[in-house]
Each structure stands twice: as C-alpha cells, then as structure tokens.
Amino acid sequence: MAPRGRVGAPVGRETRSSAMKSKSAKTTRGGIQKRGRGSTRTDGDGDLDMDSAGARAKKTTPADSSTTRSRPSTRAAAAQSAKGPSRTAQNVLKHLTNGSASSLASRVSGGKGKGRQQDTSGLSFLRVGGLKQSKAASNPGGGLNDLLAFMERKSSSFLTGRHKRNIAIKKSHYVGDYVYIGASEVDAEELIKLNTFTFAGTPLEVVKVTDVPEKGNRAVESKDTQELRSRLQSILSQRYLGANKLLKLDSLASDTDLVTLGMFDNRERALKTFKGLMAICDGLFKTDKEKQDAIESISLAANNIDDVAQVEVVATTFPHLKNLDMSGNQVADIQRMDRWKGKFKHLETIFMTGNPIEAADPNYQATLLEWFPKLQNVNGIQLRTPEQIAEKEAASKPKPIPQNGPDFRDVGGVGENFLLEFFTCYDNDRPGLVSRFYDEDSQFSVSIDTRSVRNADAPPPMPWASYIKLSRNLTKINHQNARVQRLFQGANTIGDAWKTLPFTRHPDIKQELTKYIMDCHPMPGLVDPNGQNSIGVDGLIIAVHGEFDEHDQTTNATGKRSFSRTFILGPGKPGRGIIRVVSDMLSLRAYSPLPNVFAASAPEPAVHSQHQAMIAELSKQTGMTPQYSEMCLVQVNWEFDKALIMFNEKKMRSSR
C-alpha cells in the first residue's frame, strides 16, 4: 500500500506564497483557509479562524460579530503572537507531533479502528456545553483557554477559608459542540457547580460524564486539517516508489510543494514537518505488517541532518526497515547517531557516504555493525554475510550447562549399597530403616517447594497439606523455635516424623535407573564417632533426584511427586552398623520428569547431522517418508544396515 492522497485536491498555491512572509495577524493564516468557503468550522481542538468571514456568518448565537472583541487572555495572546506562513499547518503539525502517542495515533488514523485507550486514570470527566454559542467562541483558539481559565478561577473563588485552593483542569478537549474536561475528583465536584453559570453571554451546561469521545474524531476535524493532511499525503505518494518499496524522503528542503506550504521555513518547522510526515505515514497502514510490507527502504539523503535525533522518529515508525540511505548529510561522529542505537533491529543496508563521520571516525562502520544486529552492508560494501549473522546469533543464545551421567565417586560401594537398600526400605519398612542407619545424632528434615516449574504436560500438582506442618523451607520458616522443632534429631524422633509422612513407592533403582539422577562424592571433616581422630573422619555426600508415587493415608489422595534428597553418610558408631546417616535432607516439589542424563552425552550436533544423513539415505533407498525412516532407524538404534533389513522383512511380510 502506498501513501495515498487526494491528488486532485485544488490548492491555491499562488495566494499562499504571498501570504507566507507576512507578519500581520490577519494574514498569517495560510492560503488554505483563506479561500473563503464559507463553511469554516472549528477543528477538533476548537481552533477557529477569527478572521474568516464564513465563521462569523455561520454564527447562530446572539453574539454580535461586530463586538467580538477578544477577551484578554494570556494563553490566547501567546498563540496570537505566533508567526509563520501557515497557521493551520502549524496547528495540524502541533497536533500531529505533540501530545501523547495515543492522541497522535487517533488523530492521524482517524476512525480507522486503531483507537487506543486514553489515559484517564484518576480523573473525573465533565462535559461542558455553551462555549460554541458564547461570544468567546470567536476568540483565538476558539475561546477554549478563556473558558478553562474562567472555570478554574470561578470555582476556586467559591472555596474559602481552609478549603481555599486552586482548582485545576488537567485535561481538556473539544469534541463537536462540547468541551470535555478532566480534573481530580474533588476539583470536579467544584467545577460541576458552575452548571448554568453565564460565560461570555451564554449559560454553561456542566454535566458529569463517564465516557469521553475520542479526540481525533474525523467528524469534527476541520476542513483545513483534512486538506493539509491530504496535501502531505499527496506529497508522500509522489515520493513513494511502490515497485521498490522505497520511500524517498531525500532533499526535503528543496521540495517545492513542501516549501510553498511553508513547511521548511526554519529548522523547528522542518523538524515538526518531518514528524508530521512520519505520523501520516504511520496512519496510512492498518497494521504494522502492512507497513512493514509496503516500505522496506527509506532515503533520508541530503537533508542536512547533523544528528539523527532529528529523524529519530523514522526508527520508531519503521522498526522493520531494511535499507536506509543517510548519504549526503552532516553527521559528524558516532555520538550523533546514538539515538538509533538498539533500534532498526532488521536493518540490512545503510549508506553513510558524504557525511563528515567518514573522515572523522574510521571505526564507525564497526560500531554500526554492533548496533544493528542484521546489518550486512555499509555504503554498498558487504561487511558480513547472513550466515555470519546467524552464527553470531547462535553464539549469543543461552547454552545450558551440559548434563552428564551420574558423578558417582563411591568408596567401596558404600553409597551404591546404601541407596539400593534405602528406597525399598523407605517404601516398605521405615522403622527398620531408621534403626539400621540412624542414631541419636542423625538429623532429618523435609522442605517443600510449592512454586516449582513443571513440564507443560505434567499432571496437576498434588496438594501439600501432609507436609506443610513439617516443612523446613527456611525461606518461609523464619523463627528460631520453628527451625529447631522442624529439624528432627535422633532415630526415634525421625522415625516418628516418618510415620506422619504419606506412604511412598519409589521406582526400582535397578529396573528404572533413568528415573533417578545420583551424584556421590567423598567429603572430609565428619565427627569421628570413636572420638579418636580429632581432625574428623571422611564420609560421603550423596545427592539423589527422582520421583515417587505417593499415597496419602489421611486423604487417600494418590499421585506422583518429584524429590531431591541429600544424604551425608559417615562411619557408624562403635557397636552399631557400619555406616550411619549423619544428615538426611529431603526436598519435595510438584512432579515433573527428570532430564535423561544417561542419554549419550556425545557431542550432539555431530550425532544429529549423522542421523539426518541416515534418515535421508534410508528415505531415498526405501521410498519411506523421513518420519518413517526415522522411526525405523530409532528402533534399530541407528544401525543403517539393520534398518534396511527390517524394512525389507516388513515389505516381504506385507506383500505375502
């Protein structure tokens, strides 16, 4: 979609150019509204042509046109002193570029359904009627400022004594015949009292409203605004090359159309004009995708840009831009491009020729490559390939620390034998287990993590009720007493705690080893139970991760849970078992299957590409789909010959 405009719109260019340089208030209006159409109306913000004959003729209120003496108003005075060739153009640009993004968007896109929520948080809104019929309507700015000043002053004047304060109107705008104002709730309470008060000869109607109509309602937009918009649209469409998806915004200052509109009279105006053009561009597209598809390249060449801050809006309006021509500008160093840093995430080509930066900063190209991740080509020279970019992206992706099989540095099979015995006994004979491995100094505690992440396809988590009272999750258990009570010490205490915990069934370690991850290593410095070695004795620390089926005897609930359990094992006390549990820390979380750390930990990419090659070859030789080929290869553990044999056997069987 190209920026379209009403190309045929008649424009009185000759009158405008003569009006442009004039400084008198009367002729500062551009030619657009001077072509007396007799139907001039207020635009969306109540800007009204004071000197338009049509406006006066249209008045239906008793306000006598001969007495439309402007009420002195500081706000209006400021507006009056503004000079420039096209006041309407200025207004349009002001509205296009100032204010919040939402008003900008709604303004430009009109009734295209792109409307966004206005920020009305914390404000009460009132609808004020009567301004249009009042004498003030012919004041500069449509008398809006006078009305607001009147309302603030009048309502503040009612507040006396300790209630004395200044009432403030926070927001206001003109929609149709009404002015909508927003103020804090208490201020609104006061403002509403001005209902039926007389303002500039007309009684005001002040009512509370909940809905505020959108500001940029086309229906109330003035003809002038519409016309300027279509002028700019027309200029844009002339500068759009649809076949190349290129928007040529080069040498704007020498565009006769723009110059005659007075859009580039001074630097400030030029900047506003540019923002306005961008806003119009943005409004032409219903979706970002549409915009992205229509405009891939923009030329900003020869625009005297010395800091991209002046055209920063290009980056926000066209974040998906691929090609950008900045040649022939005045960018002197990389700091002058800083405002584009981190933007243009899809930019592939940039031209910077003819800028002072070329001579001033020999490294600027490297900096640009850093800033724009997809940038390949600077000044027509390919600096990196898409493959290099892809590689760089892949390298910057997070790489999890690789998983390996058990780090089981056992000593004399102590750890292995303990684990083989432990889980079977824990499931079947907890009292026997506690008497065999735990003594009066052994410690046990359980802590639960109720917030754990689970696989998307894992079953809903089991309730925690049976564990809450015992859980020693120290992030939650902060009191010393609770911390003491929930650390079970001594075989008897531990045995009692285990009695209250739900029944469990752990997978058989020998049968289902992949349901466990077990790491074990020696650790020095345990208390010598014989009291001989003051340095202490060596033991083992074992971390086991796995799952179990749970049967809660109190609620009869069943289901799976995941656990991690850390044991510190040491030599047993004299006259007791060979080993003892020094410490037993059980951590529970909702069930989620473990990663299979027993899977070949060989370098994965090599294996993967090898597999892909085998799949392709098998598909070729057998005519099976790649999916079937893969299934077949997996079944025979990636032995290609066996896969072929299996295929032929099946084929023979099925053909019989």
Added chain:
Amino acid sequence: MPLPDNDTLVRVSSEAAETFVSNYYQAINSRSTLLPFYINSSPRYAIPADISINGTVVATPADYSQLLEGQGTGAHYEIESFDAHPVNPSFQYGAPENVQDNAKVERNGGRVSIAVTIMGRLQLGRGREAPQTMFNETFVLVPNWDSMSKNPARGVKRWLIMSQNFRAL
C-alpha cells in the same frame, strides 16, 4: 571443649545458610567473581573445593564461572526453598593451632560445618518466554579460619564452600 548447644547450632547454621544463599546466587546472577566463596581462596585449606556441576567435576570456581558465562547474559537463578543442617559442631580441618578466643568461638558455633540444600529455578534468557528449569544444589560450608584471625579483612566470609553439587532438573 565447650561444644555449642542445639539451639546455637540451629541458629548459626540457618543464619549462615541464609546469608550464603542470598550472597552466592546474587554473585552468580551478577557475574561477580565466585572465588571468595570457596575454600580455594583460603591458604588454610590444602584441598580445593569439590565442585560437581550436572555430573561433571569442575576444577576451579573460575571454570564454573566460565560455564555460567556460556549460559548467556540472561541466565538467572532464583531460590524457592532451602534447608540447612549443622554437620560437625567443631570442624577441625585446616584449623590454625590457636584460634583467637577459641572456647568462645566454639561455644558460639563459629566452628560448625553446615550442609545446605537449595531448590530453585533457573531461567535461561530474558523475558517471559525464556525457558525455566528447576535445579537442586547442595553445599557443604566450612569455617573460614581467616575470618577468625586478629585483623580479618573487611567483608571476609565466615563460611566457605568445601563441597558443591548442582543439578538442573
């Protein structure tokens, strides 16, 4: 030898674990140097810490930092639960012959070794969409004898990692 009572052991071990857990994962998340957390940083310990990460023994804290670096800038560790047990109330390994005020230090639990187990989540990459996994990690913390000298360095840690076992789950 005046050993600490049970109440002291629980208090000291829980508080040491609390401090350790918050500082250690903060250091990991902010890519700070990890060496000061390990016995490798203390001349009193003749052995290096035993660091086992996802089933692989990692030689030094710097090597572990390098592995962490490979996870990208967005990697973030968040603690969901932890628990701690006092292991040896009067740890001796590497202890100097004369610990300043030894009786008092010992009675106050200054020489206790501590087992800490942590459950948390590891997020790789930034944003809501970034994949998250659980992890479980167990540490054995032992006294930092350097912190008991007459003029300990400022900010010196009271406990150091002797053993570490990490698994992404």
